[in-house]
Structure formats: C-alpha cells, structure tokens
Amino acid sequence: MSKGVLYDGNRCIGCRSCQVACKSWNRNPAEDTTNKGGYDNPPRLSATTFTTVRFREVDHNGKFHWAFAKTQCMHCLHPACEGACPVGALKRDKDTGAVVYDDGRCFGCRYCMVACPFGIPTFEWDDPLPWIRKCTFCSGRLDGGLEPACVTACPTGALQLGEREDLITEARARISASPDKYVDHVYGEKEAGGTSWLYILPVPFEEMGFPALGEEAPTENPHIAMRTLPYYAGGVVVLMAGFYWLTKRKQKLSHTGDKHGKKEGVAK
Amino acid sequence: MMQQKRPFPYGTLILSIVALVSVPVMIIRYLYGLGAMSNLSDGRAWGLWISFDLYCGVALAAGGFTLAALVHIFNAEKYHPVVRPAILTAFLGYIIVILALLVDLGQPWYIWHIMINWNIHSPLFEVGWCVMLYTGVLALEMSPALFERLHWRIPLRFIGMIQIPLIIAGIVISTGHQNSLGSMLLLLPYTLDPLWYTPILPALFFVSAVAVGPAMVILESTLSGMAFGHAVKLDVLSGLGRIIPFFLGIYLIMKLADLAAAGQLDMIVNSYPQNVYWLAEVIVGVVLPMVLFSIPKIRNNRAGLFGTALLVIGGLIFNRFNVSLLWQEIRPGYTYFPHWMEFAVSAGVIAWAIIVFMLAIRLLPISEHRGEAEAPAGRVPEAAAS
Structure with a gap:
C-alpha cells in the first residue's frame, strides 16, 4: 500500500x-x-x-x-526517472509512494527529464x-x-x-x-x-x-536489456577468446615444419 | 620530421580558430549556466551535444573495436596497417565524448558519483562505466606507440603480455556500450516515435556500429593519407569495403523484420513525415552503400570507397539524430534549435581532437606507411606489441 x-x-x-x-x-x-x-x-x-x-x-x-x-x-x-538515473538520485519511497530526489548523488545528466x-x-x-x-x-x-x-x-x-x-x-x-x-x-x-x-x-x-x-x-524494456547484458558480455568474451584460440591454432598447424615462423603468441 | 617544406597551413589555422572559439564559450557556461549559452530547456533537456557528440561520437569510434577484433582475434593480417590509426580514432572519439560531457553535464565534477552510487538498472549507468573503462583500455592499447617512441622496453613488454586480454576487454566493453546507448532509448516508449522505438534497439545500435566502424577507417585513412601523403594500400581499404555490406544487410533485415513482427510495416508508407526521414536514413545510408560496395569498380577506386563510406557514416549520423532528437517528442510549448554556442562547443571539441590526432600521427609511430607511399608493406621495426 x-x-x-x-x-x-x-x-x-x-x-x-x-x-x-x-x-x-x-x-x-x-x-x-x-x-x-x-x-x-x-x-x-x-x-x-x-x-x-x-x-x-x-x-x-x-x-x-x-x-x-x-x-x-x-x-x-x-x-522512468528512477530507472533512468545512473546514480540513484531519484528513488521511489516504498511507504509513501513519493518519488524523491537527492542532490547529493546527482551530477546533472538530465536523463530523468528526457x-x-x-x-x-x-x-x-x-x-x-x-x-x-x-x-x-x-x-x-x-x-x-x-x-x-x-x-x-x-x-x-x-x-x-x-x-x-x-x-x-x-x-x-x-x-x-x-x-x-x-x-x-x-x-x-x-x-x-x-x-x-x-x-x-x-x-x-x-x-x-x-x-x-x-x-x-517505461522501465520494463530497459530492465530486460540491462538484465541480459551480463550474459551478453560473457558470451562475447567466450566467443572472442574462442575465435582467438581457433585462429592461433590454425596458424600453428600451418606453421609446423616451417621453422622461420614468427615467435608464437602475442606478436600479431 | 617537422622541417619539410609545406604550404601555409590554412587547415591548421582554421582548426586552431575553431578550437580557440570553444574556450570562452565553455567559460561562459561555467560562469552563467547552461541556459546562457544553449537553447536547451526543460522541454528539450538533451540537444546537439548528446545527439552528435555522445550518440554519433561513440558510434563513429566503432572502428577501434571492429578493427581490433578483425586483426587480433580473427587474424586478418592484411588489415594490420590500419589498426593503430583506427584505435587512435576511437580513442579520440571517446575524448570528444568526455569533453562534450564536461560541458553538457550540470555538475561534471561530481561524475565520480557514478563509481559509488550504483543504479545497475540504468542504461546510462552502464554507458558511464563503459566510457570510463573503454577510454582506459584505449589509452592502454595506444600506449605501445608512446613507449616505442620513448624506447621504454619494460612497459612495452608488459602491454605486449596483456595485449590479447586487453583487446578482448575492449571488444566486450565497447559492444556493451554500443548496445546500452540503444537501451537508453528503451526508457522512452511514449516519447520516441514508434517507427524507431523497438525492444531490439540495443541490437540495432550494435550492428549499425559494427557496419560504420570500417567505414570510419576508410574515411580516416583516406583523409590522413591526403594530409600526410602516405596512403594506405587500396587493397586494404577495398577489403574493408567488402565487409561493410554484410553488416548493413543484417542491419536492414533486422530493421524490417522487427517492423514486420510488430505489424507496423505500413508505417513506412503511412506515418508521414517520419517515413521520409526513415526512408532517407535506410535508402541513402544502408541500401545504397550495400549496392555501391558490391560493385568492384567502385570498391577498387579510392574516390568510390571514400564516397560510399561517407554515405554509411552519414546514414548512421542521421539515424542517431532521428532517435535521439528529431523524433523524440518535445514537451508541449517548447521549441529547440541549437544555439550557435552549442555548435561552437561541438565543433571546438572535434577541432581539439583533430589537433591531437595530427600531433600523434607526427610524433608517434602510428602509421606504418610513413613516407613509403604505396611501397610493399615494409614495417617500421616494432617490438612485441603492436
């Protein structure tokens, strides 16, 4: 209530x-x-x-x-302002329902206004x-x-x-x-x-x-997006590391027997 | 390297004037408030700076992470000569964003609040962190150029050791960042026009940024080639031109499929005048470049590549303006057109960035083609890191 x-x-x-x-x-x-x-x-x-x-x-x-x-x-x-504020300067008080602003947190980005x-x-x-x-x-x-x-x-x-x-x-x-x-x-x-x-x-x-x-x-869609973001970021890490490993491996395989290959690793 | 004979540097003169004009404007802002030098109002709280410097600046910096991924993760050696300029451009893009935010934010000196007061549900929270982290990552990715110049072996070797994790971190942060700029608009289901508002905005932002990244590299390589007389091999640039239509195609399909899934395809015809903006953005910035980049004659021609890259970039800028300004409802009773001082800040910030870019190109081993014209890609000696 x-x-x-x-x-x-x-x-x-x-x-x-x-x-x-x-x-x-x-x-x-x-x-x-x-x-x-x-x-x-x-x-x-x-x-x-x-x-x-x-x-x-x-x-x-x-x-x-x-x-x-x-x-x-x-x-x-x-x-929407509470969902927008990056620093939580706007918050809804659960007891009264008042959406209150704390200028001790704000830095003036104005996303709440938008x-x-x-x-x-x-x-x-x-x-x-x-x-x-x-x-x-x-x-x-x-x-x-x-x-x-x-x-x-x-x-x-x-x-x-x-x-x-x-x-x-x-x-x-x-x-x-x-x-x-x-x-x-x-x-x-x-x-x-x-x-x-x-x-x-x-x-x-x-x-x-x-x-x-x-x-x-209005907070519904952004909340979904923000919730899935960590998984998304994790996926990108795994994907990039995987591709890196694959291309390095392919390179190594094609370089075996080829003695003047560059030093393996971070070179290029 | 500075004593070669050059004509009077009109370009540099204009750049310096634009850069200097922005200084008193910023002073006015800090003395008298944003109202004194901008047409921003309660009705239109975000204007030119957010649309151009933040939304376009971040998207146009996408050359950094796309090229880093292409070369270092997918091992496309061919593009190695343009990685460093691409990362430098991205770095400067982020410097532009930060400088513009210093003017736009009400109290920029409290920006550190974002580090201690977390609202993890806010897309802007994510954006803020990404700007900070990615600027740091880009600075580290750029640092080998500085260390090479100074012949500092140990830091160079250290950066070389963490290079791949650093590049992966850069890719993750900037993909997350491009996404979150789209997520920011998800909070506006009632004020952003339905022709653009969709739950997949974050994905659209990401894909269009990937498409514009190589286009920015083409633009930047061509321009700095003209300015410094060391052109990047045509083969490299047309290779980039080949990649772009693929991502533009994904982008186009996503945009259309999304409208179709929502049953709103008819808006493309019916929602005048929005549809004119939408069609201009999609036809000139997406469909036309897809066609042009697919024609070998255009792709294997510097002017053709440059012009088509400009279309892609123009289309993206237009898209970001449509979603972040033009088709976001203004509060009733207000109007907005940027004040000249707003333009002065945006232009000044870019002028500062270009000056830094030119200095970096002159003083640091950024371009691997220094003074070699189209000669076979002889590399400037480099240490382990690149």
Whole structure:
C-alpha cells in the first residue's frame, strides 16, 4: 500500500491556493511572467514552480466547460526517472509512494527529464551549479504525518490524500454516482504502469494536456536489456577468446615444419 | 620530421580558430549556466551535444573495436596497417565524448558519483562505466606507440603480455556500450516515435556500429593519407569495403523484420513525415552503400570507397539524430534549435581532437606507411606489441 492524491476536476475552482502553498513550503521564489492571453500562470513547471493549474475552455458533449487541472509530478509506481538515473538520485519511497530526489548523488545528466513520460523534472538552467527540481510529494510532511502543502491548502477538497487503492475506489464511486459529470476514466490508475496521483475530470484528458499513455511501465524494456547484458558480455568474451584460440591454432598447424615462423603468441 | 617544406597551413589555422572559439564559450557556461549559452530547456533537456557528440561520437569510434577484433582475434593480417590509426580514432572519439560531457553535464565534477552510487538498472549507468573503462583500455592499447617512441622496453613488454586480454576487454566493453546507448532509448516508449522505438534497439545500435566502424577507417585513412601523403594500400581499404555490406544487410533485415513482427510495416508508407526521414536514413545510408560496395569498380577506386563510406557514416549520423532528437517528442510549448554556442562547443571539441590526432600521427609511430607511399608493406621495426 502506498499513498496517493485524488484530484477531482469538478471540485477544483481554479483558485491556485495549491500553487501558493507549494511555493511557500518549498521556499520557491515567484516567477516574472508576462500575460500571453491564457490563465496558466506561471505558464509551465520550472525549477522554481513545482505545480501549476491549467485552465482550458473545452467544448465537450455539446456543453461548454471552464476546466482546470493541477499539474505536478505524478509519482509513478514504476518511475522512468528512477530507472533512468545512473546514480540513484531519484528513488521511489516504498511507504509513501513519493518519488524523491537527492542532490547529493546527482551530477546533472538530465536523463530523468528526457525519460519522464509526463514531462515533469526541471533543471536550473541559469545556475552555474545546477540541480534537478521537481515536486517532492512533500515527503517530509508525509513522514511527519501531515498532508502535502497543496492538499492542506485546497479549500474545496478537490485534492484528497489517501491510500491509493481507496482513492481508486472513491474515484470510481464518484464517476458512477454522476456519470454525466465525469469522463469515465481514472487517469493514473493504469497510465505508464500506474501513478500515485490520480485524476478524474469533466472533460477528456487530452483536452487538458495529459499525454495519452499505455499501461506498460517505461522501465520494463530497459530492465530486460540491462538484465541480459551480463550474459551478453560473457558470451562475447567466450566467443572472442574462442575465435582467438581457433585462429592461433590454425596458424600453428600451418606453421609446423616451417621453422622461420614468427615467435608464437602475442606478436600479431 | 617537422622541417619539410609545406604550404601555409590554412587547415591548421582554421582548426586552431575553431578550437580557440570553444574556450570562452565553455567559460561562459561555467560562469552563467547552461541556459546562457544553449537553447536547451526543460522541454528539450538533451540537444546537439548528446545527439552528435555522445550518440554519433561513440558510434563513429566503432572502428577501434571492429578493427581490433578483425586483426587480433580473427587474424586478418592484411588489415594490420590500419589498426593503430583506427584505435587512435576511437580513442579520440571517446575524448570528444568526455569533453562534450564536461560541458553538457550540470555538475561534471561530481561524475565520480557514478563509481559509488550504483543504479545497475540504468542504461546510462552502464554507458558511464563503459566510457570510463573503454577510454582506459584505449589509452592502454595506444600506449605501445608512446613507449616505442620513448624506447621504454619494460612497459612495452608488459602491454605486449596483456595485449590479447586487453583487446578482448575492449571488444566486450565497447559492444556493451554500443548496445546500452540503444537501451537508453528503451526508457522512452511514449516519447520516441514508434517507427524507431523497438525492444531490439540495443541490437540495432550494435550492428549499425559494427557496419560504420570500417567505414570510419576508410574515411580516416583516406583523409590522413591526403594530409600526410602516405596512403594506405587500396587493397586494404577495398577489403574493408567488402565487409561493410554484410553488416548493413543484417542491419536492414533486422530493421524490417522487427517492423514486420510488430505489424507496423505500413508505417513506412503511412506515418508521414517520419517515413521520409526513415526512408532517407535506410535508402541513402544502408541500401545504397550495400549496392555501391558490391560493385568492384567502385570498391577498387579510392574516390568510390571514400564516397560510399561517407554515405554509411552519414546514414548512421542521421539515424542517431532521428532517435535521439528529431523524433523524440518535445514537451508541449517548447521549441529547440541549437544555439550557435552549442555548435561552437561541438565543433571546438572535434577541432581539439583533430589537433591531437595530427600531433600523434607526427610524433608517434602510428602509421606504418610513413613516407613509403604505396611501397610493399615494409614495417617500421616494432617490438612485441603492436
């Protein structure tokens, strides 16, 4: 069992308290932004913004929706970033489900950013000593028995912390209680092998910028490749040594009786 | 050997300028961060450096292990004259990779973390170790040239003793390395285009690297032959040209069989515009060289060999760019085209490597054909190791 958070797009009012709480808990400075016509502000995640709310006007089933979606790290059950990181700087906490980053190990290769199917980790591009930054699931607060800062701040209960399994049941119940208000899908239940953060929305997920992902965990294929690698390497050693022995032997056989043959061995 | 009359070295001048321009650019990077001198962003965290310097650099260094295997393991004596230049090229390829990583990594001074913090599931962990180990192996494989120059007998004899294990180690590490660069992309099932994403990417990377290795040797031998006036025998190069189509053929069959097995052959026709890139890569870089290298007239002609080798190399570079940059989805709302300073770093790093290569060729007994033109392969006296 691990923790999760359920985001309910029908309860969210787009107040951005979660963003503010996140900024202050993580001591992230405000960003200078310019108005480009949208409501998203800041427009996207950055090294100082771990969560933002997306605002979209969506026409769905002949009805106009002013729809919101909070974005942050999804805290995958099989995180691509964890599988990518060569030094284990990103790890999933088995108890809480939080995928946490340890800058004491990182050396800034940014493979996690490339690997993440949700496009979450960010980088301190303007710092000569840069680190990776992303939502921590407030793992320190979780360990201390508190809710994540954003969940605490949410005034409408659009964010709900709980055991992941219970939240899936709860999400299903809400969808079946009012099927006309929700799209019949719990985003994060199966996506990319499952995520700790779960979403139910009144509009299709693609409309809100959620990537359409399959159920396969991205770590699956590389794990197979890495597991077979030692056997593969062993095979190459045996094969090369074998061929070397064969060619040397052939050479020796053809050289017997031929006295001025080169010194046998490493020569050429 | 330096006092022969030469025309004004424009080539060297350009190389030096390119090499020197990269220095202030690197200083800007360390003072103001990557954002100040690159167009990399949260949306596109890996750009030109990873695609060109890492992905292409490692693949183009494949001449080292393919020639080492051919000569020392399969005992194809004929190719002996090009082993050392091939290994030197590979060594420099890895130096390019390391220099580029020094700029690209956020905190390169912590690279040693990879030695103590192991994540054995990460393909990049394997890649990192391979870069370190193989650079060491290549340095050892190159060291006889230095020891011969200095007339150091004892280290020379020692390297001679461990030569075969060293060469086998080099082959294993670099095959593993070529594979793992493919494995790195396996983590991107949702962002790499399905025309390229396949579980057999590691094998494809390996086979294409084996095919491009001899092509790089042809390229490098031809160029250094022109620069230093000691051409490698045509017979050797056309022999290499004969090997390449075989591996290109395996590569092509694997690529097609994989798409067929996944039931995705139709993407070659339907998934516009990706299919144009895919077809360009496969037809120009794989099918065409297979045909050209099979024609004796082209294979027994230096210009023909050189041109066809360029096609193979170009095709591989295009493939690595397709998988590591062009057809990897960028995060929504971002665009990427390399900043001029990114180009300056990539070019500068290569210029540094070529300068080192030229110095090595002049100062060390690398080429066995020094000043002998096409004369019968009289060997420069060598000690036990080679």
